[in-house]
Amino acid sequence: MTLKKTLTIAGSDTSGGAGIQADLKAFQEHGTYGMTALTVVVTMDPDNSWSHGVYALPTEVLQQQIKTALSTGVDAVKTGMLASEEIIKIASDAIQQSGTDKVVIDPVMVCKGEDEVLNPGNTTAMIEYLLPYATVVTPNLFEAGQLAGTGTPKTIDEMKAAAAKIHELGAKNVVIKGGKALPTEKAVDLFYNGSEFKLLETEKIASTYNHGAGCTFAASVCANLANGLSVEEAVIEAKEFVAAAIQHGWALNEYVGPVMHGAKPRFGAPKVTVTNV
Numbered sequence: 410m411t412l413k414k415t416l417t418i419a420g421s422d423t424s425g426g427a428g429i430q431a432d433l434k435a436f437q438e439h440g441t442y443g444m445t446a447l448t449v450v451v452t453m454d455p456d457n458s459w460s461h462g463v464y465a466l467p468t469e470v471l472q473q474q475i476k477t478a479l480s481t482g483v484d485a486v487k488t489g490m491l492a493s494e495e496i497i498k499i500a501s502d503a504i505q506q507s508g509t510d511k512v513v514i515d516p517v518m519v520c521k522g523e524d525e526v527l528n529p530g531n532t533t534a535m536i537e538y539l540l541p542y543a544t545v546v547t548p549n550l551f552e553a554g555q556l557a558g559t560g561t562p563k564t565i566d567e568m569k570a571a572a573a574k575i576h577e578l579g580a581k582n583v584v585i586k587g588g589k590a591l592p593t594e595k596a597v598d599l600f601y602n603g604s605e606f607k608l609l610e611t612e613k614i615a616s617t618y619n620h621g622a623g624c625t626f627a628a629s630v631c632a633n634l635a636n637g638l639s640v641e642e643a644v645i646e647a648k649e650f651v652a653a654a655i656q657h658g659w660a661l662n663e664y665v666g667p668v669m670h671g672a673k674p675r676f677g678a679p680k681v682t683v684t685n686v
């Protein structure tokens with residue numbers, strides 16, 4: 410038996426909930442074979458309120474990892490935390506070399522619970538080097554506002570305007586994650602494929618144990634594309650998958666509550682409703 414091969418180019422979250430750890434767990438749960446190219450290692454200091462340290466790996470090490478993974482012939486690629494313009498360019502080259510048209514860009518700019526934005530200058534590089542190759546881009550509200558240059562959207566209409574702008578910049582499909590931040594009764598994401606806007610909604614789960622939700626969502630989209638689902642099917646299943654993961658999120662310690670990546674196959678998932686807007 411062979412498996413579809415999925416590659417994540419992203420950071421390591423040592424605490425295991427987000428980053429490549431989330432990606433590998435989501436890849437596995439979707440029955441794909443996950444591979445990794447690490448960009449940075451993120452650590453958390455238990456003696457200083459779990460404050461994050463971000464350590465970049467030498468770019469030669471990243472290049473060698475990409476060479477290894479691409480030599481196997483990957484079916485789909487996802488990017489996560491990239492941390493510098495140079496790393497963004499390397500990821501862009503890797504995507505082009507991979508020859509796949511199944512590319513999920515998760516434009517990570519902030520970690521939940523951390524105020525600091527990772528190198529704001531990277532936004533320009535993501536626009537230039539990554540969006541033109543994105544089959545799907547998955548910004549949260551803040552990231553969508555940065556990419557679109559509109560400021561953080563606060564309403565569905567503002568999300569639509571930002572999605573249209575990001576599509577114009579080259580991303581074939583855009584999912585803006587309203588998630589918990591949007592003041593709506595449901596957890597609302599906006600999907601735009603260049604011709605239709607759709608709202609994807611689940612119940613909003615009252616939980617703060619959501620660390621890694623964004624990575625888990627994007628990695629699930631990537632695995633679903635590798636497995637041959639259409640973009641819309643891939644996004645809807647990923648939303649079910651992450652909603653279940655949040656529903657069963659848990660406290661790792663007093664500082665962080667990761668999602669339970671593999672919750673959907675074990676406990677089932679909330680239903681996603683789709684409405685044209």
Ligand SMILES: Nc1ncnc2c1ncn2[C@@H]1O[C@H](COP(=O)(O)OP(=O)(O)O)[C@@H](O)[C@H]1O
Nearest residue numbers: 549586588589596598612613614622623626651
């Ligand atoms: N409280 C919640 N209940 C249900 N779904 C949620 C909740 N928070 C986030 N989500 C969903 O999880 C996915 C990831 O979103 P989010 O956590 O906002 O991303 P990020 O981690 O990148 O900021 C999205 O599909 C979003 O709608």
Ligand SMILES: Cc1ncc(COP(=O)(O)O)c(C=O)c1O
Nearest residue numbers: 420422427428520621622623624
């Ligand atoms: C390496 C890494 N990538 C990505 C993220 C973003 O995680 P989320 O899925 O919560 O947006 C984090 C957050 O801690 C991280 O450490």
Ligand SMILES: [Mg+2]
Nearest residue numbers: 517549623624
């Ligand atoms: Mg995120």
